[in-house]
Amino acid sequence: MEIPIGTKLGINNKLIYAVVFALLTGCQQQEANENTSAVKLPVYQSNGISASARLKGILEQKQECLYVNDILIIFPEHSAKWDSEKEALSYKGKHIRLGSELDITGGSGDFEQDNLRIKHLSPMCDHQKIWFAG
Structure with a gap:
């Protein structure tokens, strides 16, 4: 057939x-x-002095980056770690999971002025609004 x-x-x-x-x-x-x-934590070299404003909101991940209220968080060098299995940020002795509230001190930055201070910034990160964690 x-x-x-x-x-x-x-x-x-x-x-x-x-x-x-x-x-x-x-x-x-x-x-x-x-x-x-896959989260890449952008960092900056701290001189020990930081702003004392507060940023409070839900920790979110977009692409490879962590945000609160659509603001990219930049941490002092050697101060934060990402646990991909738990999807949690370790910072100053606290463990904050994605979707949980992050209450962090620091201050906003201007990428045009501050970009030379920032290391390990993924090109996938939206850096229109940045926050230097203190």
Whole structure:
């Protein structure tokens, strides 16, 4: 029994679509996993003096960066760590998970003036509003 050519093409197209769909779904899941665990903490070298204003809000992750109220948080060098398994920030003896409230002192910055002080800033971070944690 011979299968008509049109039917063979239909089966091949369905197979191709299924494979492409499976690959795309896998890539999207991998990207989602990478986005939730890959955090790069931008830092600055502190001279021991910091502003004493307060920033309070929910700790959020966008791309590879941590924000509170859409403000990018920049930490003093060697003061903060990210735990990708727990999705938590360790800072000044506290552990703050994503979605929890972060209450942090410091002061706002101006990226145009302060960018030379900042290290490890991912190009994926939105740095229109920045906060130097104190």
